[in-house]
Amino acid sequence: MQAKHLEQPSILYLNGVSVSFDGFKALNSLSLILAPGELRAIIGPNGAGKTTMMDVITGKTRPDVGQVLFNNHIDLTQHDEAEIANMGVGRKFQKPTVIESLTVLENLELALQGGRKVYEAFFHRLSKAQKTRIDEILTLVDLSARAGELAGALSHGQKQWLEIGMLLIQGPELLLIDEPAAGMTDVETEKTAELFKAVSKQHSLVVVEHDMDFVRALQCKVTVLHEGRVLAEGSLDQVQKNQQVIEVYLGR
Numbered sequence: 286m287q288a289k290h291l292e293q294p295s296i297l298y299l300n301g302v303s304v305s306f307d308g309f310k311a312l313n314s315l316s317l318i319l320a321p322g323e324l325r326a327i328i329g330p331n332g333a334g335k336t337t338m339m340d341v342i343t344g345k346t347r348p349d350v351g352q353v354l355f356n357n358h359i360d361l362t363q364h365d366e367a368e369i370a371n372m373g374v375g376r377k378f379q380k381p382t383v384i385e386s387l388t389v390l391e392n393l394e395l396a397l398q399g400g401r402k403v404y405e406a407f408f409h410r411l412s413k414a415q416k417t418r419i420d421e422i423l424t425l426v427d428l429s430a431r432a433g434e435l436a437g438a439l440s441h442g443q444k445q446w447l448e449i450g451m452l453l454i455q456g457p458e459l460l461l462i463d464e465p466a467a468g469m470t471d472v473e474t475e476k477t478a479e480l481f482k483a484v485s486k487q488h489s490l491v492v493v494e495h496d497m498d499f500v501r502a503l504q505c506k507v508t509v510l511h512e513g514r515v516l517a518e519g520s521l522d523q524v525q526k527n528q529q530v531i532e533v534y535l536g537r
């Protein structure tokens with residue numbers, strides 16, 4: 286398929302994307318544009334299609350129809366999960382997947398060295414630039430003081446930050462994050478919102494979230510999904526006043 290040329294630069298462009306499971310439309314002509322460096326929250330009731338949307342972007346699920354373009358021209362529907370990850374699309378699932386028996390620093394070293402096997406990574410000397418990058422990420426995710434401790438000893442929120450750091454260190458252009466605030470304390474939730482605001486611009490972020498206090502703290506544009514398509518888009522205040530959005534949430 287010929288990639289569509291867009292008037293505005295976009296990091297992500299979904300146009301008329303549909304996905305059916307046994308005749309049921311999990312995505313139903315979903316269209317969405319994300320600008321480079323944008324932070325976007327995706328909300329919607331259970332079953333709205335949020336996970337399916339992430340699966341389509343990351344190549345886990347192929348759409349039946351529709352365009353999925355990355356960086357204006359790369360047609361993601363023509364690539365598999367590994368290729369899409371290598372192109373700079375990172376994904377953070379809800380549950381942290383850090384290696385608990387390694388230290389915080391070792392987890393970051395491993396992430397920085399990408400495809401290397403664990404034992405190879407530890408015999409590979411890090412360059413000065415790589416060490417500097419690790420220090421920057423440790424500072425960003427507020428784990429400098431815990432660098433030498435086992436990841437298993439961190440709090441739930443800190444494990445989430447470590448994993449976000451492990452993704453950021455790989456320099457993704459687009460990062461998709463699933464319910465980061467789930468299970469976090471109020472303080473951790475606030476810190477996570479600050480982290481995301483700080484790292485957007487260098488990285489575009491799509492955050493799927495149910496916690497409205499967290500979404501408010503992100504101070505970004507919100508897209509409401511319902512029945513596999515966009516129901517409303519705007520600031521959180523705007524979408525919360527939208528009559529259709531109110532009905533969808535109250536009707537749960």
Ligand SMILES: Nc1ncnc2c1ncn2[C@@H]1O[C@H](COP(=O)(O)OP(=O)(O)OP(=O)(O)O)[C@@H](O)[C@H]1O
Nearest residue numbers: 306307310311329330331332333334335336337338
């Ligand atoms: N592999 C699958 N086979 C069949 N149906 C599926 C499959 N994956 C998702 N669905 C259905 O598609 C719809 C959308 O699911 P999806 O998980 O994308 O929603 P969601 O917005 O992420 O929901 P939640 O907030 O509960 O995680 C749901 O009705 C779900 O049951």
